[in-house]
Amino acid sequence: MESEIAQITQHTGGVIGNAWLMIAFPLLGAFILLVFNRLTDRWGHLLGVAMSLASFVVAVLAFFELIGLGEAERRRAVHLYEFIPNLDINMGLLIDPLSISFALLITGVGSLIHIYSIGYMAHDEHRRRFFAYLNLFVAAMLLLVLADNYVGLFIGWEGVGLASYLLIGFWQFKPSAAVAAKKAFVVNRVGDLGLLVGMFVIFTTYQTLSFAELKPIEVENGTTLAIGLLLLLGACGKSAQLPLQSWLLDAMEGPTPVSALIHAATMVTAGVYLVVRSGAYFFPEGSGAALAVAIVGAATLLAGAIIGCAKDDIKKGLAGSTMSQIGYMMLGAGLGPAGYAFAIGHLITHGFFKADLFLGAGSVMHGMNDEVNMRKYGGLRKYMPLTFWTFFIGYLAIIGFPLLSGYFTKDGIIETAIEHNQVLGWLAVLGAGITGFYMSRMVFMTFFGQKRWAEDAHPHESPTVMTVPLIVLSIGAIFLGGYLVLSNRLLLFLAPAVGRPEELPTFHFVSVPGITTLALVAVGAGYAWVRYAQAEVPVVQPRGSFVTTFARRDLYGDALNESLLMRPGQWLTRIAVFFDNRGVDGLVNGLAAGIGGSSGRLRRIQTGFARTYALSIFIGAALLTGALLLVGTI
């Protein structure tokens, strides 16, 4: 297979040479906002937006500088400084088509969400802190995707985890938010363990953690399979894939822009980035590791979709959908270079339409006193038309309505999957159908049907600062997919970084899977129309069948975690604490008490009678004599 990826070459000067500015701007923003604290309350949000935009500008300039280079030279490493000399790890950036795509997405969508947040968080007294965390997130996410080695990636990886933790728990005074934040971090750490150990194995095997020094492999062996599975575990954590999916739904406790930026558009896709970035080294096409990635993706896309069907909380519904869509990306990432392009394509378009949907949901909540229960919405399209239309575009994009973004990228994944593996491919088709149902359900419950509002609800359209980002995002949701997929623009652009498939795929507007998908989506949407637009939606959640309960309870993921990990863990902790106090420390204290006790008993020998003392002298004399005689005979 000649899917060679391009050599990484050192780069100095130019915008790319100063690409660290991309990270530096938002980092500086976060620093200023956190250190100067309340002094910046009045203009902090503006600084945050400015820094994010500055970063975006640098990304765009770097992008143009990059495409100005020859195709084989589009992987530029920028050395920053020596980090850990012992491991020969340098802090450095890798600007290549893959990372710059992410950088553009992160800074672009990120900036929009920054702008949106000005309005959304206007009434929060800690808005400045919110922007500080957002800036911190952007910086960390950029470090994640721009780092030229796994350690740098890992720092960014944990940095976004931190930002996610802080933002999920932004309203930390709500116990549920605090718990959700912690849960997200801890579950992510399970994944991090995989990434960490994966790095150990990589380093031990290749004596390097730098992308530039790793060599692409053709055939996998036991070691690369192990590395692949470990990295996949890491990816599962960050991207909320089975079995580490449970945190994402709880993460919706965070403010909605956070859900849009971190838990939809960017951070959760880091797992996909990791797999694609490592693809050439550890996930060669057709390998066991790649298959594992695809299986995880397929399983998650179904699981997420099923969960999405049963949620009444609009954000949780979207969260299930996010899981599901990332499942598609993972599926694509398990399919080699052709899949990579569609996966990244879907990732980018998803970044737009899912951010659009989330921000739309936020806009709805904004107008509905932060109500998230869709059963208390209904008929909102007339009251917030801009929100409705942008949301509707996002909806069409996600269900794969022909010619919108999702149509191109998702179909690309499905078709590539069917080429590689029939079973997984058709599961993806099924997933698309379910997507059609639950997304339609969401739209119908929210914007159509009767009003089921709470009494004090006065729905209104959101301010311009919130709607403009929605509009920009929905434009992306319409056109981006076609632009990227048709004539394989993205695939060819990415090729130097991730490799090029043996034969370029051509997009079929009419194909068996495509038609089937559309049909299933139509069926799903139709069923939703009947259930949620035509029929009356009960305000109180009906009991539902066994399947509904199964989906509502997140497929019993939390119950499983609780009974398999949490409860035994609590017991283990209790036993360990008991053992430490009574066992280890008890031994020490017991020894001390033993000496004390024997002292207390022995001192009774000192009876106070002179004759006893004389006896002890006498016996001592006898013993001494006996001992000396005995020693003499030896």
Next chain:
Amino acid sequence: MNSIPAPTIEYGTLAPLLVVFAAAVIGVLVEAFAPRYLRKAIHVPLTLLSLLGAFALVLVQVLRGRVSTTASAMGAVAVDGPALFIWGVILVLSFVCVLLINDEGHFVASAAAVPGSADEEEAESMSGGVGHTEVYPLVLFAVGGMLLFPASHDLLTMFVALEVMSLPLYLLCGLARRRRLLSQEASMKYFLLGAFSSAFFLYGTAMVYGYAGTVSLPGINQALAVGASLDPLLMIGLALLGVGLLFKIGAAPFQAWKPDVYQGAPTPITALMASGTLVAAVGAVLRVFWVGLGNLDWNWRPVIWVVAALTMVVGSVLAITQTEIKRMLAYSSIAHAGFLLVGVMATFATPEQNAVSLKAVLFYLAVYGFTTVGAFAIVTLVRDPGGEAGHLSRWAGLGKRAPVLAGVFAFFLLAFAGIPLTSGFFGKYAVFAAALNSGTQPGDSMGGWMAGLVVVGVVASAVAAFFYVRVIVLMFFSEPAADGPAIAVPTAGTVAVIALALLVTVGVGLYPESVLGVADDAASSLFIR
């Protein structure tokens, strides 16, 4: 007719001894002839000056390099390097103790009077609050005995010295002004047990004499070198001699008298016993085992191993649950006797080897003596209406009432515990090092057992640290009792005592070479054999 030649006496060499004894005799005469109100005024300078003078004479011998290399007084007394070192230490310690004794109020006015009787009141009023002035000559006699004991070159002299040292102490123990019942009881116990043990010593001497035909220590050693047969007579003699000596240093299982006597005796006398007597007794042990029994080390070292280990353990463990400060210090003294025996264990074989161990023990004795006197001096200052506040619970919170005093006491305790940067640490280090050193010598019969003994010692030290630390906890980390003990305003003498003890404990702790060098010089000339 002149078949008995006149003995030659090296007066110059023996001068320190003679000065002390002479002063003691003069003291008796003062008691007999001087009027009561003048007695103390005469005794104090006499006693102090005689001790000082004796010390000066010791110094003269050392500084002029006239340390004799042969036994003096017809082979009865050996004033060799180690003996002079021990003399110096004893003289300084007893000088310091006399300063303590000099402090008012420790001694009864009339020992013969029944406590609480009219006689006693009368005696009190007549003496004007001054106790028995006989104390001074008694102390001088005891000191004289202490000087002679480790310098004795034959067992007879040693026996006489033992008695000269002990008899005054028996009396002194009974002279406490407060808590007279306890004092008298201590005196009686000490006397009966002391006499009992010295009978053992004497019988042992007889047995050894029967085996060797002489009581001269080198003579005995020669007899052992020639014969070296393991006559039961010799073994019994050896064991009984050991009883007498080990009793004096308070080694287990002959330690029973120590806590009772230390507790009951007047504190200055306890200080004298805990410092001077111990130094003298260990000196005598060293001399007997090296000079007299050096050729028998295969036999006595295993036994002393057990005794040393037992002593360290018993002293440390029993001290833990003590509630009386002086009693606790008595047990501490037992434990320290054990540590010293570890050093004694290491003295054998080659002269070089012996010098190392001897140096260690001498050094230990010197620094331990000063710390002990300092600690007892502080004990005398913490008082209840009925006398010294002996019970430990009364010491609670002393760190708040008298931070300096408590701090100094804590420092002494840390020195006892052997914490680095105190003199006690280096003392312990010296004996442990000597023991391990001997263990690593090729000819040592004990070999690895020495390391084992050191480990026992180390564990005992750790246990012992507990009760020293417990007192610190009481003084500093507990709240003071509402009616806590008063801190007596110390007299200049007591202040001087404490200051000197502190100076030695700190000074040696920071720069041990100051004393080590002297001990090294003293030890390098070895005991005259």
Next chain:
Amino acid sequence: MSPWLPILMAVPVVGAIVVALLPKGSDKLAKQVTLLVSLLVLVLTGVVAAGFKPNGDRFQFVAEYNWIPSFGVKFGVGVDGVALVLIALSAVLVPIVVLASWHDADGVKSADGTVIAPKRSVKTYFSLLLVLETMMIGVFAATDIFLFYVFFEAMLIPMYFMIGSYGGAQRSYAAVKFLLYSLFGGLLMLVAVIGLYFVAGKNTFMFPQLIGVIQDPAMQKWLFAGFFIAFAIKAPLWPVHTWLPDAAAQAPAGAAVLLVGVLDKVGTFGMLRFCLELFPEAAKAFTMPIVVLAVISIIYGAIVAIGQNDMKRLIAYTSISHFGFIVLGVFAMSDVAQSGAALYMVNHGFATGALFLAAGFLIARRGSPYIEDYGGVQKVAPMLAGFFLVAGLAGLSLPGLSSFVSEFMVMIGTYSTEAHGSGALTAAAVVSAVAVILAAVYILWMVQRVLNGPTAEPVKAFKDLNAREIWVLAPLVALIIGFGFFPKPLLDVINPSVQETLTNVKVPVSTIAEKGTGQ
């Protein structure tokens, strides 16, 4: 002969005497003098560090004076890279602790008026602190093993008084336990020190002259055991760790910082320098059991930490876990792991220091160390909460904060070491990596219960950090973040001395360090 180290050691002790001799009622002056002296020491340390040549002789700023010729003991001082960074750690922490303890002896009252600590002698506290600083510098600077031992043991005393006189309700139990435990280990070490002297037969305790002298493997094992037990207690390693939670929980926060941040490092420092270099064969022979103990410490410490209800105890248990990493790194016998362990010693000092101090500020406000008495601090004291969080994150080795680099190096060095050729160390690295998850649980669960949630009633009266408290925490956080991204200055100093150690242990130094970047 360089006078710098003796000067460095003399300055604090002179300061201590000055402070102790100040007249009554000059508490404020005592604090100011202490602060000035400790800052002076910091400046002097900076001068020394600036003059240190990473690739020069192993021991620099060497000074040797005869101390106790009779015992062959010299006052020998000198620093190698590891010692230098640890001295620097002490010099940085002391002024911070001085500031943090500014009111510790003044008598502390909580917001609701309950007396947490009564008024105690201020002068004593601060002169103890300065005495301790001298000893901390001395113990790392000593090149004479006897001198090392003297400081090793003597250090206990000021700390004992700081815990016992200025600590919490159970202070005397904790102080005595601390002292006796350490003393016991120290005395065993004393036996080994003496044994080393005689078995080596060189009439010296100077460390450089004793390297490689003991050849007999059996003797190596005995002496190694003597040293190691003392260091394991000090470090503290499972199962001789139980004194630490008590001591750290009862000590005033400042003292706890020095206890866990510096004093305990002497244990791991001693393992790295003395156990390995003096007894290489024994160290190799005992590697496996020690690695097992280290891994148990890592996991066990973390699990028990999760179950703690007292913040300071919790932090102490996290330290036990972290010390497991350091010991693992030391005995992994690879340059990466050992450099990581040495770096960890420094980083842990900053991270745990910050966490203890932040917890101390919380406790000073609430008067209770118990987690359940808090809640919602974030809302009323966001700065305090922020610092607490950052310190906690450093405790869970978040990448980008300094502890991560060292933990990563330890684990990757252990995983990749070829010194043993067996899979055991690989397994050890993987098992210890599980602590990454546990660390997140113990820190974040504490954060959740203390900082988050609805604000508890007594917490509502909390004031946010004042300027002094910010000055305490800000430098630490700056160091944590700074060394998280730029560990190189420390590693450059540490690496040569670690490589020296490995050379003396006769373990081949891997070539990674020399490999160029452009390959």
Next chain:
Amino acid sequence: MTTHYLVLSGLLFAIGAMGVLIRRNAIVVFMCVELMLNACNLAFVTFSRQVGNLEGQIIAFFVMVVAAAEVVVGLAIIVTIFRTRRSASVDDANLLKY
């Protein structure tokens, strides 16, 4: 020939020691100690004859003097304690213990 004397001396010593251990009256106890000293004297004299020098005999004289001194001190102590306690039993003096 001298063995008999030695045996006698040993017996006397043992009787004396037993007396110390079993008798309560301080005076008697003290007398038993004196008996032990005299047993020593007998041994010294016997050995003096056996080894053929005079040292043992000279020692015996010294011991007698010392014993006399001991009596003085001992009786003084015992009398004092008797005056205080109205009892010469060694078992009654039992305040200092443990």
